[in-house]
Every structure is written in structure tokens, then in C-alpha cells.
Amino acid sequence: MRLPLALAPLLLLCTAAASADYGSHPKAATLLERLRQEHGFSAAELDSVRAALSEAQRLPQLVEMEQKAPERTETWTRYSSRIDQSRIDGGVAVLRDQQPFLDRAEEEFGVPPAVIAAILGIETRYGRITGNIRVLDALATQGFEHPTRSAFFASELEHFFVFCRDFRRDPAAIKGSYAGAMGAAQFMPSNYRRLSLDYDGENGRDLWTLPDAVGSIGHYFMRYRPSQAWRRGEPLIIPARLLAPLPAGTEVNGKATAYNAGALLRAGWLAADVDLPPDTPVGIIQLPLDDGSQEYWLALHNFYTVMTYNPRTFYAMAVAQLAQRIQQRLAAEAR
Template identity: 30%
Template sequence: MKKPRPYARIRGMRANHLLAALAALLFAAAPARAEWSSCLSGLRAAAAGAGVGQQTIASATNGLAPNDAVSFMDKQPEFTTPVWDYVAGLVDEERVDEGRVLLHQHSRALHAAESRYGVDAPTIVAVWGVESDFGKSFGKRPVVQSLATLACEAPRRNDYWRKEFIAALKVLDHGDIAPEEFYGSWAGAFGHTQFMPSTFLGMAVDLDGDGRRNIASSAADSLGSTANYLRRSGWRAGMPWGFEVRLPEGYSGPSGRKGRQSMGFWQSRGVTRLDGGGLGEGTAALLLPAGRNGPAFLVTKNFDAVYAYNASESYALAICVLSDRLRGRPGIQTPWPTDDPGLSRAERRELQALLTRSGYDVGESDGVIGTKTKEAIADFQSRAGLQRNGRAGLKVLNALRGR
């Protein structure tokens, strides 16, 4: 009997190792599948107990598997991006120009929303622009699947995600949103102005009068629902959200969104409007989104109403500044405290095109700074002698331009 050749033994060992590894993976996956199945059964039972019809539950959850929603939990740009990058990408000339067109195009619905809820049209349209780029970016993940995944697998807030999952099934059960329309963000927000399901149940309105509250396919319903949300969050008709101010040299007084004081108090501290004029009446808080060396704002309760939509000061500021731009007012006048300003979407597309021309694979030049673009930027920064951080700023764009 011939002895097996050495390479045959090695090949056999590799095959055995591969089979063992595969068996281990399958063994490890079995408990995960069992946990998912058990959790999903519990969610179905909770939905039934909340009054959702069995047909809706079965249709929405039969064969449901988890998706990648959990991986996005700590990557929300409004909390992880420098404020000057965040605002630059959301309040650019493209969004301002399109918003002004839509103000006229949807003037009838906006007038109805403003008359009913007391929220001005530019603010409503600004929310629309920031939330979904005026309906062009709803999100591509099935809402029910994302919320089931988060309810069962998220490392925290499982009770919240469970509540939203049940609310999502109620939305389907009521027939306001068709299953084929029910797509949204990783967190389950959906529609033109990105409502969570529980928010939809409590705040959505049928502004177009067709018998359905459909923020997925009716811009009018979305605009009306947003106005209703802001009013319920404390919006006061006729009150400005706030305005940019100038601080006295060496200011060391109080600041913070919750530290509301009278305008007289701020005036006594040397705070003035940019043009040197008086601050007016009422109360406001001093907002310093980039510290005392950056832009400063006195913000009213209406800023807080916008903040309630998504608890981020960068987010609320972007909406409020965009609403000012839609009214024909200037944007932020004081420079941000950085030597590397953020880029508009047009500039981000240019950056991607220049990276592609330089031999990098960044995919489509769409202005979205994803993993491929960040990796390409980081490599280019190293080659160009710039700080390697993968950030799409003006320095790397100018370097790509050859300046």
C-alpha cells in the first residue's frame, strides 16, 4: 500500500479544517436563529395584544430576517460630524434654489398648513429639505424589518424599538401606508419628512383630503404633518427661531440651549445683533455650536420646537438657517473656527470626480461621502502630505485641484 504524498495529507487536513470551521459556524448560528425566532414571536404576540390584525402581522413578519440596522446606531452624522461639515452639506445653494421652487410649487398646501397650525412655509420646507432632500432620499430599508432587528438585537433601547415596531404594524393595519411604500432609514423613520411610526400615529394629518394620512406619497400630507408636529412641540406663530449675534471680546458668560434669559439680560452682557442693533423683546438662550470662537446665536422656543424633531443642535441649526435662506436672508456670517471648511454637495461631487480621475475607485460621484470615498481621501492625504483623517474638507479638495 502506497503512503499518501505530503501535499495530499496537507490538502486533506485543510479540507477537514474547513469542514470543522463550517460546522462551528453552523453550530454558532443555530442559537442566534433560535433567539431571533423567539424574539420575533414575542413581537408578534405584543402586536396582537395591541390590537393589530393577524393578517397584517403575518403578512409583515412571515419569513422576516434581521438586516444591518444595528450597525448604524452610533454613526448618525448629526452627532458624529463637525458642525461646519454638517451645515455645509445641508444648507447649500442647490438646496436653497430647489426649496424656493417648491415654496411656489406647493404654495396651496403650505398655505393650508400655515393657516391651520401657525408654522411658516419656509420652516416647513426646510424640514422637508433636511429630512429627505425634498423627497429624493427616503431610505431603502423596510421599516418593519429594521425595527424588528433593532427590537431584538440592538445593544440598548430595546423597549423603544419594540414600541416602534408595534406602531409600524399599526400604520400598515390602518391602511394609511401601503406595504410597498413602507421603506425608510435604518432607524425606521419614513416618508418625505421622516416620521417614526409612533410619531406618525400621533401627529400625521390628511391635508390633501383623500382619506389617508400618507407621508410616503403625498407631499401635502407630509407638509401638514410636519407643521402639526412643530406646533405640538411648542412652535409659536410669528416668533423667529432666533438670530446670529456678536459676543463682546473675551466673553465668558453663560451659554447653552436650556439657559434662556431675557433679551435685556443678554444685552447687559454685551451681546448684540451682527449689525449692532437691539435684541428686541422676549427670552432666548445663547447657542455656541462651535464654542466661543465660532458663530453665536440667540435662540427662542421655536428653535427648541425644531430641536424636538431630532434632538441635535446641529440638525436644528441647519433647518433654521435653511429656512432663513429660503426667506431670502443671508446664511451664517461668522466664520467657523477651522482652517478647513466643510464642502457643499457640489464640491463633494467634484472631490469624488477628481479622486476618480486620480485613479481611485469611489463609485458614483454622488456627493455622499461613504467608506470608499473616505478611504480614497485618506490615501490621497498621506500622499499629499496632509493630515490623514479621511475627511472631505476644503484642504483636500484644493490639493486635488492642484492649488
């Protein structure tokens, strides 16, 4: 019997999983001591953590999945296929179904409803696909074994156990992404603890529900990194055209604005399709296409705010363009 392609990665994970007994791993002692000292875990709670670590499954394929994420390996032509009709339709539906919560989030945090919807659409298709990998396995494998990012994942594993204690969740029962992100909003455990909100007043902070995910995304964009907080009313991207080859050393696809619009446009390298105040901070976005050409945009402050959610240019561009398409669809239907 031939398996559907969508099931193949899950079968690979299931067949390759093996008990690792991370409870006896040398790094486990450091984790347990931090849980005791920094978070006040009792002896009984630490025993529960040891038991969970001992039962965690080793999934080394997750390291390869993280290192070969689509944002790292695809062209923009391929990656942008995520901005498909079903995501546009789903975004319009979410804007209607969750309107009271989206309107409240915009009022409180300034983040437009279409942008919050686009995050949900790119992350989990509006809460329909939140991940089928045990978060315990994902974070333990990468926290103890990732060759370059073990410190990050070990920290998230620590926060995961605190989350499970404080939210009264079974560590072995929670499923999420290969990186350990959870819920419709795909928050890592540290951000779940710090930035999630109970937006509907029901059952605490539950990011598997869309109202709580909506409010938490808006809250994230305002509070995650204050210096990069969302700026109300400002766009994310402006279309641009290349007029002359960019000089060697020109920063493209960076993590923050690197130029001001006036100086950049006076240099004659790019032309923007929208007039910007000369002192507007911007970055240059260069998107590789399948035919070998490049697509150019100017990115503004809020584009880089989206990159705090996922620090990949393609991801932020997909969110920005999906939000535009959702908004365009709403405007067309209102005519």
C-alpha cells in the same frame, strides 16, 4: 468595476443582511401580547406579524449608523454644507408648487412656508430621497438589538405593525430611513399614526406626497408637544457675538431655553445683532468650525420646537438657516 460612492452603503447593507427569525426572539412575545391587548389584533393578524418578524433581515450596521449620525460626528462647517444651492433652489420651487397647501398650513398652524420647506429639504430633498431600507428590517434590528435605544425602536416597531394594519400596507414593502422614518416628512410610525394629515383629500394620509407632508409637518409642530408648540410670528435664531469667555458651567446647545435675553446680555458674555425684549427666553448655540473657532447664536422657542423633530442642534440650525436662505431668495426675486 468601481461603484459610485452613493451605492456603497446600500451594497454594504445588502451583503451584510441576514435572516434573524425575530419571530422566535424572546422579546417577540411581549410585542405580540401588546398588539393583542393594546390594539386588538386578531389571531390571524398576530400570525401575520410573526411571519413578518421571521422574514425580517438583521442589519446590525444600522445600529452603528444611528450611533454615528452626522449630527453627532461632524463639525458645523461640514454639516452646514447641506445648505447648498440645490436645496435653496428646491425650496423655492416647493414654495411655488405647493403654495396653496403651505399657505393653508401657515394659516392653521402658524408655521412659515419656508420652515416647512426647509424640513422637507433637509430630510429628503423635497421628497426625492425617502430612504431605501425596509422599515421592518430597521425597526426589528434596532428594536431587538440596539444596545441603548431598544425600547424606543421596539415601541416604533409596535406602531409600525399597527400602521400597516390600519393603512393596509405590506410590512415587507415599505422603505424608509435607517431609523425607520417614512415618507417625504420622515415621520416615525407613532407620529405617522398620531399626527399625519390627509391634506389634499386624496388617497388618505400619504406622507410620500408633498401636500400631505406639508400639512403634517405644520400639524406636528403644533400638536407633538403642546408645551413646545410653534409660536406664530416668532423667529428661530438671532446672530450673536462672543464678547468674553463663557463661564464654566454655562449651558450651550441644550434642549430648551435656559436664560432670558436681558440677564444674558447684561452679563457681558454675548452681544446680539437684534434687540430682544429683556424677558425673552433664549438658549446659547455654539457651533464648532473646522478652523477651531466657534460661531454663536441665540436660539428662541421655535428653534427648540424644530428640535422636537430631531433633537440635534446641528439639524435645527440647518433647518433654520435653510429657511432663511429660501426666504431671502424669494425676497430677492420679488424686487
